[in-house]
Amino acid sequence: QLRNDPSGQPRQLMQFGFFGVSGGLPIVVDGEMIGAIGVGGGAGGGDENCAIEGLKAAFGNRVLLPVYPQQKD
Template identity: 45%
Template structure:
């Protein structure tokens, strides 16, 4: 059974932070395991004050749904299969880009959430981190 180790989480965190620096988007980066518990976190200098909570919520949502948060937006609209999902949990579900699952041997072992830039930037940073797995 694949799992997200602390060592792997740190490698993912470093790769994501390097991408955030490269594209000039100071970010908060949260990595949660498949049980949605924190494994690693970084708030880069200059990241928005709200970004730690948002990044964690993105990772939580992605780990819960086993899909990128950006893919959820269409699904939670009126008439969509997950309409109302973002308000159905005690912890907010985030339905905009920046949270992506982390896969090891094809199995979702957690998720990374990034906040601090545009949705496109956050997604790019998250994907750079997740690619290390």
């Protein structure tokens, strides 16, 4: 996911002063950072997607998820 962001960091993380790596995401609910989630060890680089799905399952539409630019072919 990060390959599409030239800075190498999801844009939402910057507002909280964090350096993002694949598999680690802040937990931002209703505009407030309440923690973080980290997923590692998955095959094929799916750690970040696993973290995103976990956040969606736990918090639904109340959680701020990373937004990435569309992939260019």
